[in-house]
Amino acid sequence: MHHPQPRASEEELLEALAREVDRLIVEDFQRLIAMLYRLDIPEQRLKEMLRKHRQAEAGRIIAHLILERQKEKQRSREATRTQRTDIPEEERW
Numbered sequence: 790m791h792h793p794q795p796r797a798s799e800e801e802l803l804e805a806l807a808r809e810v811d812r813l814i815v816e817d818f819q820r821l822i823a824m825l826y827r828l829d830i831p832e833q834r835l836k837e838m839l840r841k842h843r844q845a846e847a848g849r850i851i852a853h854l855i856l857e858r859q860k861e862k863q864r865s866r867e868a869t870r871t872q873r874t875d876i877p878e879e880e881r882w
Contacts, residue, residue: 799856802856803849803852803853803856806852806855806856807846807848807849807851807852808848809848809852810847810848810849810851810852810855811846811847811848814847814848821851825851825855828855828858828859829858830851830854830855830858834854835851835854838850838853838854
């Protein structure tokens, strides 16, 4: 019998992501920048957060922004899905 793996808590996810971001800052900064661009992390928001929280770890701040952005995208997809219920069946994709 297969038992599903417990889902990681948001804090665990944040910690794992922060470690990976820290690794990219040191080992492959250009890849990190490209990844943030693809994830559509607002550059101004990133700069503002890093400036405001100088004492905090950069990896954790960036990880937080990534998770925040992914949640926004999920909410947007869900809102779009709900709005499409009024489209006639024959016109849906």
